Amino acid sequence: MRKIKKNKRSLDVSLFSSKSFKNVLKNYKKNKEQKRIKEIKLQKLAENNQILKDRKELRSWEERLSKENSKLKFKEEELKLKEKELKIREEQQKIENKRLIKKDEDLGLIDKDLRSKEKELKIKGEEQFRKDIDLKAREEEQNKKELKEKRKKEKFLREIMIQEEEQRKIENLKLKEWEEQFDREQKMKERKEILKDEKLRQRELNKLNSGEADLSNELSSKLETFDVDKTSEH
Numbered sequence: 001m002r003k004i005k006k007n008k009r010s011l012d013v014s015l016f017s018s019k020s021f022k023n024v025l026k027n028y029k030k031n032k033e034q035k036r037i038k039e040i041k042l043q044k045l046a047e048n049n050q051i052l053k054d055r056k057e058l059r060s061w062e063e064r065l066s067k068e069n070s071k072l073k074f075k076e077e078e079l080k081l082k083e084k085e086l087k088i089r090e091e092q093q094k095i096e097n098k099r100l101i102k103k104d105e106d107l108g109l110i111d112k113d114l115r116s117k118e119k120e121l122k123i124k125g126e127e128q129f130r131k132d133i134d135l136k137a138r139e140e141e142q143n144k145k146e147l148k149e150k151r152k153k154e155k156f157l158r159e160i161m162i163q164e165e166e167q168r169k170i171e172n173l174k175l176k177e178w179e180e181q182f183d184r185e186q187k188m189k190e191r192k193e194i195l196k197d198e199k200l201r202q203r204e205l206n207k208l209n210s211g212e213a214d215l216s217n218e219l220s221s222k223l224e225t226f227d228v229d230k231t232s233e234h
Contacts, residue, residue, distance in 0.1 A: 037142075
């Protein structure tokens with residue numbers, strides 16, 4: 001029984017060490033994955049901030065463009081109304097028209113730049129969408145992995161409990177067998193003691209019977225001698 005208990009303690013220590021190592025490895029992998037997910041989320045936040053900044057800049061350009069367009073329209077209406085009155089300023093008007101053409105060209109460049117930025121924002125949005133999907137897939141994979149590890153751990157614990165239950169049954173069976181063997185041996189010892197006592201009593205009884213027979217023979221002999229002596233005297 002001491003040997004069984006010692007083996008059981010060795011098994012418990014081995015299981016505890018293996019379990020601790022698995023827990024450490026599992027926690028290390030989990031922390032590493034969480035750190036990577038955190039980095040991805042920080043990158044996502046930075047990209048979102050940049051997108052917001054780009055959108056704000058885009059709105060600023062649109063407002064400037066709208067103001068410039070409004071200003072242009074106002075100038076064109078004003079020029080139409082004063083066309084007759086400003087004939088003497090035709091040269092000046094030509095210069096102004098050139099300036100407006102240049103401004104239109106600048107606005108065209110601005111519009112082209114805005115379209116380029118819109119396209120870039122669209123590409124970034126699609127990339128961000130793909131990253132979000134990838135991040136979600138990684139999180140689902142991590143959750144599945146953790147669930148699998150949990151089920152594996154529960155299965156391992158169930159197997160350990162079953163083994164311990166089987167070991168207890170074996171130990172109880174051995175204890176029961178030992179008790180039955182002990183009872184049989186005790187009964188055999190008791191029977192031997194009873195037989196020994198009976199033999200001693202029989203031996204004493206035989207000695208007593210033998211002594212009584214010897215005494216009876218001796219008395220018979222003395223009586224016979226006495227009778228012979230009396231006969232001789234007569």
